[in-house]
Amino acid sequence: MWKNVYEWLDERLGLNDLYKNLLDRPEPKGNWWNTLGSAALFLFILQGVTGIFLTVYYTPSPDHAYDSINYIMNGVAFGWLIRGIHHWGATLMVVVVFIHMLRVFVTASFKYPRELTWLIGIGLFLVTLGMGFTGYLLPWNQQSYWATTVGTQIAGSVPFIGDFILKVLRGGSDLSALTLQRFFSAHIWMLPAALAGLIGVHLYLIIKHGESNFPSKED
Amino acid sequence: MSDEGHTGRNEISRRDFIKVTTGIVGGVIGLAVGVPAIAYLLDPAFKSGAKEAWIPIGKFADMQIGQPYAFSFTRVQVNGWERTSTSHGGFVIRKSDNPTDTVIFNSRCTHLGCTVNWKADAQAFICPCHDGKFGINGKVLGGPPPRPLDQFTDFRVTQDGVLEIYYKES
Numbered sequence: 001m002w003k004n005v006y007e008w009l010d011e012r013l014g015l016n017d018l019y020k021n022l023l024d025r026p027e028p029k030g031n032w033w034n035t036l037g038s039a040a041l042f043l044f045i046l047q048g049v050t051g052i053f054l055t056v057y058y059t060p061s062p063d064h065a066y067d068s069i070n071y072i073m074n075g076v077a078f079g080w081l082i083r084g085i086h087h088w089g090a091t092l093m094v095v096v097v098f099i100h101m102l103r104v105f106v107t108a109s110f111k112y113p114r115e116l117t118w119l120i121g122i123g124l125f126l127v128t129l130g131m132g133f134t135g136y137l138l139p140w141n142q143q144s145y146w147a148t149t150v151g152t153q154i155a156g157s158v159p160f161i162g163d164f165i166l167k168v169l170r171g172g173s174d175l176s177a178l179t180l181q182r183f184f185s186a187h188i189w190m191l192p193a194a195l196a197g198l199i200g201v202h203l204y205l206i207i208k209h210g211e212s213n214f215p216s217k218e219d
Numbered sequence: 220m221s222d223e224g225h226t227g228r229n230e231i232s233r234r235d236f237i238k239v240t241t242g243i244v245g246g247v248i249g250l251a252v253g254v255p256a257i258a259y260l261l262d263p264a265f266k267s268g269a270k271e272a273w274i275p276i277g278k279f280a281d282m283q284i285g286q287p288y289a290f291s292f293t294r295v296q297v298n299g300w301e302r303t304s305t306s307h308g309g310f311v312i313r314k315s316d317n318p319t320d321t322v323i324f325n326s327r328c329t330h331l332g333c334t335v336n337w338k339a340d341a342q343a344f345i346c347p348c349h350d351g352k353f354g355i356n357g358k359v360l361g362g363p364p365p366r367p368l369d370q371f372t373d374f375r376v377t378q379d380g381v382l383e384i385y386y387k388e389s
Contacts, residue, residue, distance in 0.1 A: 046252075049252070049256075050252075053256055053259060053260070056259075056260060057299065059300075064300055064301075067300035068299070068300050070300065071299050071300045075299065075300075076259055076262045076263075077255070077258045077259055077262040077265075078255035078256070078258050078259045078262075079259060079262075081255050081259075082255070082256065082259055085252065
């Protein structure tokens, strides 16, 4: 019976083709360093899921942000686990994306025809850092408040347009409720949307070109 | 792939082993995150609001017969990180030595909810807002209130001689 259901679906959705092209692709000789991209993708999904769950209780307002996180950590069943995964997953994602990038660089996988994959990867790395930067403010504790004060000041040190950039980032000249709100918006809508779109193109390019062989001694 | 030739039928191929392992590890991770996530979502539904409690009013011995004894207490309602506190008050009137022969009024005026005060010279509870007037038995003597003062009907005297009332959020 299930076989018939599957065949009916497969005829219309092309599940077998999807499986073959996405998960059963031919690979060059296996190497654990080649799994870092998949690890980064997994972390992105994990961060997305735990992040969505955190918004059930989190409030992006200076009055309640700290208290709501306190409540997630102490008042909600498994709140500590969901936030813990999101917290450590964020750090891990930056590390994994960076090592992934390093591996691509060292094995020269960015060369023709994969230059665009590399360029988009740079974008992905920067947006990942942006996710880390915006997410850091959201607990609204002393550490995050002053880290963002300093971080936006660094952005403000750009010659000529620095002051303008600082005001855009903070939503005014001071760190305020507006800063928290726009960091929240960037953290849960804009940057994830950018990440998801870039990941889509990145994956398409990888499937189209296949993975590069490890360079041999002669290369 | 070449070793498929000399593997027995009962042995599992390397590819299948990887597939099964991936499935199992993925399932375990999914469960480890998924089950707590559901508990996390449903958590508020399992919390009791604690909207009722026994509230100590004062030493029963301090309350004189025939003399209204004023008391007040505060209830704090906690919803997540939000705390709402509401003040309540009332008067205890003992009619005789028998502890059960006691009436406890809520000092909230039945008209618009201001707090009434006991005026000894008028022998009445007077509401400062619209001059509502209640007798020592709680009955309306004058002014706009539509019904007598509300009562706390559930009360007890503990072994330590403390009068407690049972408060229930309406």
